[in-house]
Amino acid sequence: MSKIIKKKLKDLKLSNNFRIRKVKDSGNSHIFVHKNKEYLSFASNDYLSLSNDKRIINAAKKSLDNHGYSTSSSALISGYTKSHMKLEEEISDFLGQEKTLLFSTGYQANLGVIKSLVNRNDTILSDKLNHASLIDGSIISRASFKRYRHNDFKDLENLLLKSKAKTNLVISDSLFSMDGDIADLKKINKIVQNHESLFLIDEAHALGVYGNEGRGFVNKYSLNKKSNIFVTGTFGKSVGTFGAFTSGQKDSVEYVMQKARSYIYSTSLPVNAVEATRESLKIIQKENWRREKLFSLVNYFRKNISESGFNALDSRSQIQAILIGSSKNAIYVSEQLLKNKIYIPAIRPPTVEEGKSRLRVSITTDHEESDIDYLINILHTISRNLVQS
Ligand SMILES: Cc1ncc(COP(=O)(O)O)c(C=O)c1O
Structure with a gap:
C-alpha cells in the first residue's frame, strides 16, 4: 500500500x-x-414504508418484461422512453410545476442544475447545513461560494447586499437531512425576490411527507411556477424507488436540459425504476x-x-x-x-x-x-x- x-x-x-x-x-x-x-x-x-410495496414491485416486474433492464443510453441519445416522458408530466402535475427533468440520482440533479445556472462570474449563497450534493455542485460551478449561517436570514441578506455578482443563486434544503428542521421558504423567497436572485430548493426529505398529498413545501407555500425557483426531488427516500428530478418553469427546465452535464453524459434511469415510481406516486397521493x-x-x-x-x-x-x-x-x-x-x-x-x-x-x-x-x-x-x- x-x-x-x-x-x-x-x-x-x-x-x-x-x-x-x-x-x-x-x-x-x-x-x-x-x-x-x-x-x-x-x-x-x-x-x-413503500420500498417493499407489492404494487410497486409488480409495476417494476411488468416493465422489466417489456423493456429489459438498461436503457443503454443517455436520454438525449436513445434512452428517453414514453415511461420517462409520462413520469415527467406526472411529477409536474403533482407539484403544480410546468416542467420536470428526470435525473438518475439527486446527487446528479443538484450538480447538473447548479452548474447550469451559475459560473465563475456569479455567487452562490448556501445554507451552512445544506446537503453535500449542493455543496459539491457549488464547488464544481466555480461560482463564488458563500455559506450563510443555518436558517439565518439576516446573514443571507447581508451576503446578498454585499454581492456584486451578475447572478446570485440562493440554495436551501427544505427539510434538513441531519437536523430534521425545516427552512422558512416563504421568508427566504421574499429575500430572494427582493434581490432578483435564483432559488434552488432541495425537497429530497420533504417530498411525499409534507404538503397536501405529499406535494412538498414548495407546493404547500405556493412557490411553484415562480420563474426564479428550481426544485430538486429524489425518489430514493419516501417514494421508495430510485431516481430524481428537477422541476420548475418550462423554459428554465428546458435550459437545464441543454446544459446539465450530469444529465447529458449519463445513462438514463432504467424503465422499471421509472414505472415503479409512477406507481408509487399514485399510492403517495391516495394513502x-x-x-x-x-x-x-x-x-x-x-x-x-x-x-x-x-x-x-x-x-x-x-x-x-x-x-x-x-x-x-x-x-x-x-x-x-x-x-x-x-x-x-x-x-x-x-x-x-x-x-x-x-x-x-x-x-x-x-x-x-x-x-x-x-x-x-x-x-x-x-x-x-x-x-x-
Ligand atoms: C438533501 C438531499 N439532497 C440530495 C440527495 C441525493 O439524492 P440521491 O440519493 O437520489 O442521490 C440526498 C440524499 O441523501 C439528500 O439528502
Missing part, C-alpha cells in the same frame, strides 16, 4: 471517522436483516394514512424521548437527531444499540460538524409506538452507562 494512503487511513481510524458498510440481507423501512439477525432499524429514508401515522409516531417519539436520558434536536419531522458529541461516544451508543437489536448508525464528520456526532433517528410508517418504547428503554440504560464511563 502506498505510504501516503496508509497514513491517511490511519488518521481516519484515529479520528473515529473511518466508515464500514454493513451488508443488508433484506428489510428496509423499520427492519434491517444482517447475518441472519433481525434488527429494529431507524436508519432508512423509506419514510412511507394519506401513511403520513398521518408517521406524524403520530413522530409526536409520540418527541413526547417521550427525554425519558431516555438523551435529548433530540428541535425537529418536528420524521428525522430526529440525538446529539451525542464526540465520534467515539456516538460509535459507543450505536454499538450498544446494536447489541440490543437496534440499528442506528453513528453520523459523524464530515457529514456533520466536528463535535456534533449524532444518532439520526429516522421514523417510518411501519414503525409502531412499541418500537419507540423499546428504543427509549434501551437508550435509557445506555445513557446511564455513558455518564458512568
Whole structure:
C-alpha cells in the first residue's frame, strides 16, 4: 500500500471517522436483516414504508418484461422512453410545476442544475447545513461560494447586499437531512425576490411527507411556477424507488436540459425504476394514512424521548437527531444499540460538524409506538452507562 494512503487511513481510524458498510440481507423501512439477525432499524429514508410495496414491485416486474433492464443510453441519445416522458408530466402535475427533468440520482440533479445556472462570474449563497450534493455542485460551478449561517436570514441578506455578482443563486434544503428542521421558504423567497436572485430548493426529505398529498413545501407555500425557483426531488427516500428530478418553469427546465452535464453524459434511469415510481406516486397521493401515522409516531417519539436520558434536536419531522458529541461516544451508543437489536448508525464528520456526532433517528410508517418504547428503554440504560464511563 502506498505510504501516503496508509497514513491517511490511519488518521481516519484515529479520528473515529473511518466508515464500514454493513451488508443488508433484506428489510428496509423499520427492519434491517444482517447475518441472519433481525434488527429494529431507524436508519432508512423509506419514510412511507413503500420500498417493499407489492404494487410497486409488480409495476417494476411488468416493465422489466417489456423493456429489459438498461436503457443503454443517455436520454438525449436513445434512452428517453414514453415511461420517462409520462413520469415527467406526472411529477409536474403533482407539484403544480410546468416542467420536470428526470435525473438518475439527486446527487446528479443538484450538480447538473447548479452548474447550469451559475459560473465563475456569479455567487452562490448556501445554507451552512445544506446537503453535500449542493455543496459539491457549488464547488464544481466555480461560482463564488458563500455559506450563510443555518436558517439565518439576516446573514443571507447581508451576503446578498454585499454581492456584486451578475447572478446570485440562493440554495436551501427544505427539510434538513441531519437536523430534521425545516427552512422558512416563504421568508427566504421574499429575500430572494427582493434581490432578483435564483432559488434552488432541495425537497429530497420533504417530498411525499409534507404538503397536501405529499406535494412538498414548495407546493404547500405556493412557490411553484415562480420563474426564479428550481426544485430538486429524489425518489430514493419516501417514494421508495430510485431516481430524481428537477422541476420548475418550462423554459428554465428546458435550459437545464441543454446544459446539465450530469444529465447529458449519463445513462438514463432504467424503465422499471421509472414505472415503479409512477406507481408509487399514485399510492403517495391516495394513502394519506401513511403520513398521518408517521406524524403520530413522530409526536409520540418527541413526547417521550427525554425519558431516555438523551435529548433530540428541535425537529418536528420524521428525522430526529440525538446529539451525542464526540465520534467515539456516538460509535459507543450505536454499538450498544446494536447489541440490543437496534440499528442506528453513528453520523459523524464530515457529514456533520466536528463535535456534533449524532444518532439520526429516522421514523417510518411501519414503525409502531412499541418500537419507540423499546428504543427509549434501551437508550435509557445506555445513557446511564455513558455518564458512568
Ligand atoms: C438533501 C438531499 N439532497 C440530495 C440527495 C441525493 O439524492 P440521491 O440519493 O437520489 O442521490 C440526498 C440524499 O441523501 C439528500 O439528502
